[in-house]
Structure formats: structure tokens, C-alpha cells
Amino acid sequence: MLNEILSALVAVATLQNLLIMVAGIWGGVIVGAIPGMTGTMAVTLALPFTFYMDPVPSILLLVALYKGSTYGGSVSAILIKTPGTASAACTALDGYPLAQQGKAGKALNMALYSSVTGDFISNLSLIFFAAPLAVLALRIGPPEFFMLMLFALTTVAGVSGSSLLMGLVSAALGLLLATVGEDMYGSFRFAFTPDMQAGLSIAPVLIGLFALPELIKLVVMRAAKKEEAATLGAQHVTRAEFMGSLKSILKGSVIGSVLGAIPGIGPSSAAFFSYGEAQRSSKNGANFGKGELEGIAASESANNGACGATMIPLLALGVPGDVITGVMLGAFMIQGLTPGPLLFQTNIHEVYMLLIGMLVSSVLLFFAGKATMRMFAKVSHIPQTLLTPLVLLLCIFGIYSIASSPFDVAVLLVMGVVGFGMFLLNIPAAPFLIAFILGPMLEENLRRALAISRGEPAVLLSSPITWVFAALIVFVLFITVRREILKSKTERRVAQ
Known part of the structure; x- marks a missing residue:
């Protein structure tokens, strides 16, 4: 094992890999x-451009982008009270008041220190818990995998936003599109054109669903008024200020690592949970929302702490922890790597390289944040008139370059319109993604299990592991229904 680790360390410590991670962090x-x-x-x-790279550098690039963007979201949240990412919403509560007090630099530094700490701790949790979970998963067959996929689909409730019904509609659409093409027995479904016989490729669906709607929103829903970016002002975080926030940083890192490891939770929920816990337990709780460094520390340590942890279910079980790791699941498959327990047997060298690279990227995040601190205010003012067409061209070029397929470009554009329509109808995209990715695995394992048992449904509850997953499914459904009932009662009480 030590030889494998050393070999992986040597393989990661190349100029090419370091430059890829640096570019990913800064770009993120x-x-x-x-x-x-x-x-x-x-x-x-970035996904289409990784197809021409080796597996590990391509995944490291995507992970670096994930980490960098999670921290980067705090920049606009602090400077112009506009969170760059959803997980930075809590950061804006205290970051912008600090910027108005002339302490934007101090707030950015605290966000950076907290992000790096949370990220490093979550990477350690990935190293210690992913492999044992994968060893346990080796004991499961098609019935167990089916129940696992079914349990993973229950996470749709956690990413459905304000409406569970809309989340279920989104997941149903994702499962429907996952059936397009040839099934495992050679039958064609929804194959209206020859191009559809091979099914819908992951990349155009993902990019169309998530990237293009953002561009359409930038064009159609231009902000009537833009906040002026604050100056950096005071930058240095004193030792007393850092130590006063250390408890919240460590607690937020653990919260992010635990919640991030649960499929469907993701950085945003972890940040809000950590912020609320820090406000409850802090002696400065009354100052939260008015410009409290500890609030930034709690939020940023949790949302970055969830980044590495979302890779735990992805690597160990093949289940994406959030939307971005759902995209990474597609990247793994395109590179010929199948996340799950067998990954730790057939590709252990690549796994060690990935884990070491993630630890290195935590260090690079610190230096990237420090080096780009002064350009942050300018970054938040890139004109949308330049940004929108450039990103659209990258999307189209990237998708077409994969297989020189006009059909894939058509899928990209159609999914962009569909994604924007889902946004207008308040249908969340995350359940769609989870269902689209997990749908084929759900169907394949169900049909394999029934084939093994000659059509006997009892095989789906034939082992202790299947009963455990069944109990978890019932528990999650019970909690979800109870939450919806309580929310409905609260809404009626407020209406009265």
C-alpha cells in the first residue's frame, strides 16, 4: 500500500498536473x-475539454474548478451582496456589511482561511471513509444495487427546493429521458431518429440543462440596478479574530463533511446548517447578519467542507453527492472509470492519485486566493455583453468537438430551452440530473435481479443489506411526508 501511495505521489507531482490544478483553482x-x-x-x-486528457488529470481539473468556484462565490457575495454561487448566500449576510464598514479584505481573507480549512478536513474524511465504504459495497449484487439506487433517488426530496411536487416532476422527466435509446436486451425506445437509437449523451444534456439556462437568464433577466463593488479596505485578520472563529471553522468543517457525504445535501444546505448552529452557540450570535467574521467562517468552512465529502458516495458507491458530482460521474464514465466499490480494486492507483491531488489542491486554493485578492473587485464587473456570447460559443464548440455530431448540438440547445422553462416553472434541475444519471443503473440492476430470480420480486428484499436500504427508504419518505405536512399546516396558519 505504501508503494502504491508513493507511486501515486510521484505521478501527481508533475508540472502538467500542478498546472492543471492551478488553472482549475484560478478558473473556478x-x-x-x-x-x-x-x-x-x-x-x-470544462467537461468536453477533458475528453482528450488522461483520466486523473481530467478529474483533478473538474475537482479544482469545483473547489475554486465554491470559494469564489464568496467574492461577489462580500463585495456586491450578490452571491456568485448558491452556497455563498450565507456569506453575504455578514460579508457585505463588513465590506460597507471598509473591511472587505478582512472578510475575503476569513472566507479564504475557512474555505481552505474546511476543504482540507473534508479531503481527509474522503481518504479515511471512502475505501472502507467501498469494501462493504463489494458484498452487494444487483438486488442491493437496485435498492441503493432507489434510496439515492429519495434524495430528490432534499434537492427539490420549496416544492416537493415539482422535484418529483423533475425526477420523472429525468427518468423518462434516461430511457431513450437501446435497452440491455436490444429493444429501442423513443428512437424517433437514427441518432436517438444510441440514447442521449451525458455531456450535451448536462451542459444544456445547467449552462445555457444561466446564459438565457443573464440576457433575459438583466438586473435593473447593480450594486457598486466595495474597496478591499482593511485586510489583515488578527490572531485573536481567527482564534475567536476557530471553533466555528472546525465545527463547520465537520458539518460540511458529514452533510456532504449524504447524497443530495450539497454545500448550500451545509452552509445554512453550519451558520445556524454557529449563531446559536456563539457568544456573538446577536451580531450575526450585521458584520460578524464568525458568520463568514461558519458558512465558508461548511460549504467547502462539503466539496470533498460529496466525493465519498461518488467514489465508494457510484452515487453522486450533489449536482456537480453528478457531472463528475459522467466524466468518470466517459474516461472509462466506473465509480463504485470495484474502482478501489481495478483502479486503485488512479484513486490514490486523485486523493493526493485533492489534498494538493487545498494548498493551491490558499495561494490562488491570496494571489488574486486584489483583482477580485474587477472580476465582479466583467460585462455580460462579452461573457454571454463567449460562453455560448464554448458550449457549442465543446459539444461538437466530442463526436462532430450536429445532433449533440441540437440536444444541447433543446436542453437549454428546457432548462430555462424549468426555471420559469420553478421546477428544480437537480432532481432531473440525479434521475437521468441514476436511471439506467436503476433499470439495469432491477432487470438483472429479476432475471436471476426468474421474475420473482421477492429477490429485491432477499438480504440484510436490501432490508437496510428498504428501511432507510421508508425512513426518508416518512421524514419527507412529515415535513411536508408540517409545512402545509404552517402555511395555512400564516394565511389565517
């Missing part, structure tokens, strides 16, 4: 700092 910070340009968008835009 810049994209995250631009309002409307999300981390999901950064990763999906």
Missing part, C-alpha cells in the same frame, strides 16, 4: 466570483 475562483456563473456551470463547460 474567477467563475464563482461572477454573479450568475455557478460552479456547476464551470464544471460542465
Whole structure:
């Protein structure tokens, strides 16, 4: 094992890999700092360009973009009260008041220190918990995998936003599109054209669903008024200020690591959970929302802490932890790597390289944040008239370059319109993605299990592991229904 680790360390410590991670971190910070340009968008835009790279550098680039954009979202949140990413919404609560007090630099530095700490701790959790979980997963067959996929689909409730019904509609659409093409027995479904017989490719669906709607929103829904970016002002975080926030940083890192490892939770929920816990337990709780460094520390340590942890279910079980790792699941498959327990047997060298690279990227995040601190205010003012057409050209060129397929470009554009329509109808895109990715695996394992048992449905509850997943499914459904009932009662009480 030690020889494998050393070999992986040597393989990662090349100039090419370091430059790829540096470019990913910086690119992620810049994209995250631009309002409307999300981390999901950064990763999906980079996805087509990774097809020509080796597997590990390509995944490291996507992970670096993920980490950089998660921190970068705090930049515009602090400077212009416009979170670059959803997970930075909590950061704006205290970051912008600090910027108005002339302490924008101090707020950015605290966000950076907290992000790096949370990211490093989550990477350690990935190293220690992913492999044991994968060993346990080796004992499961088609029935267990089907119940696992079914349990993963219950996470749709956690990413459905304000309406569970709309989340279920989104997931149903994702499952429907996942059936397009040839099934495992050679039958064609929804194959209206010869191009559709091969099914819908992952890349155009993902990029169309997440990147293009953001561009359409930038064009159609231009802000009537833009906040003026604040100057950096005071920058140095004193030792007393850091130590006063250390408890919240460590607590937020653990919260992010735990919640990030649960599929469907993601950085945004972790940030809000950590912020609320820090406000409850802090002696400065009354100052939260008015310009409290500890609030920034709690939010940023949690949302970056969730980044590495979302890779735990992806690597160990093949289940994406959030939307971005759903995109990465597609990247793994395109590179010929199948996330899940067998990955730790067949590609252990690549796994070690990935884990070491993620630790290195935590260090690079610190230096990238420091080096680009003074350009942050300018980044938040990139003209949309330049940004929108450039990103659209990158999307079209990237998709066409994969297989020189006009059909893939058509899928990209259609999914962009569909994604924008879902936004207008308040239908969340995350359940669609989870269902589209997991749908084929759900169907394949169900049909394999039924084939093994000669059509006997009881095989789906034939082992202790299937019963565990069944119990978890019932528990999640119970909690979800109970939450919806309580929310409905609260809304009626307020209406009265």
C-alpha cells in the first residue's frame, strides 16, 4: 500500500498536473466570483475539454474548478451582496456589511482561511471513509444495487427546493429521458431518429440543462440596478479574530463533511446548517447578519467542507453527492472509470492519485486566493455583453468537438430551452440530473435481479443489506411526508 501511495505521489507531482490544478483553482475562483456563473456551470463547460486528457488529470481539473468556484462565490457575495454561487448566500449576510464598514479584505481573507480549512478536513474524511465504504459495497449484487439506487433517488426530496411536487416532476422527466435509446436486451425506445437509437449523451444534456439556462437568464433577466463593488479596505485578520472563529471553522468543517457525504445535501444546505448552529452557540450570535467574521467562517468552512465529502458516495458507491458530482460521474464514465466499490480494486492507483491531488489542491486554493485578492473587485464587473456570447460559443464548440455530431448540438440547445422553462416553472434541475444519471443503473440492476430470480420480486428484499436500504427508504419518505405536512399546516396558519 505504501508503494502504491508513493507511486501515486510521484505521478501527481508533475508540472502538467500542478498546472492543471492551478488553472482549475484560478478558473473556478474567477467563475464563482461572477454573479450568475455557478460552479456547476464551470464544471460542465470544462467537461468536453477533458475528453482528450488522461483520466486523473481530467478529474483533478473538474475537482479544482469545483473547489475554486465554491470559494469564489464568496467574492461577489462580500463585495456586491450578490452571491456568485448558491452556497455563498450565507456569506453575504455578514460579508457585505463588513465590506460597507471598509473591511472587505478582512472578510475575503476569513472566507479564504475557512474555505481552505474546511476543504482540507473534508479531503481527509474522503481518504479515511471512502475505501472502507467501498469494501462493504463489494458484498452487494444487483438486488442491493437496485435498492441503493432507489434510496439515492429519495434524495430528490432534499434537492427539490420549496416544492416537493415539482422535484418529483423533475425526477420523472429525468427518468423518462434516461430511457431513450437501446435497452440491455436490444429493444429501442423513443428512437424517433437514427441518432436517438444510441440514447442521449451525458455531456450535451448536462451542459444544456445547467449552462445555457444561466446564459438565457443573464440576457433575459438583466438586473435593473447593480450594486457598486466595495474597496478591499482593511485586510489583515488578527490572531485573536481567527482564534475567536476557530471553533466555528472546525465545527463547520465537520458539518460540511458529514452533510456532504449524504447524497443530495450539497454545500448550500451545509452552509445554512453550519451558520445556524454557529449563531446559536456563539457568544456573538446577536451580531450575526450585521458584520460578524464568525458568520463568514461558519458558512465558508461548511460549504467547502462539503466539496470533498460529496466525493465519498461518488467514489465508494457510484452515487453522486450533489449536482456537480453528478457531472463528475459522467466524466468518470466517459474516461472509462466506473465509480463504485470495484474502482478501489481495478483502479486503485488512479484513486490514490486523485486523493493526493485533492489534498494538493487545498494548498493551491490558499495561494490562488491570496494571489488574486486584489483583482477580485474587477472580476465582479466583467460585462455580460462579452461573457454571454463567449460562453455560448464554448458550449457549442465543446459539444461538437466530442463526436462532430450536429445532433449533440441540437440536444444541447433543446436542453437549454428546457432548462430555462424549468426555471420559469420553478421546477428544480437537480432532481432531473440525479434521475437521468441514476436511471439506467436503476433499470439495469432491477432487470438483472429479476432475471436471476426468474421474475420473482421477492429477490429485491432477499438480504440484510436490501432490508437496510428498504428501511432507510421508508425512513426518508416518512421524514419527507412529515415535513411536508408540517409545512402545509404552517402555511395555512400564516394565511389565517
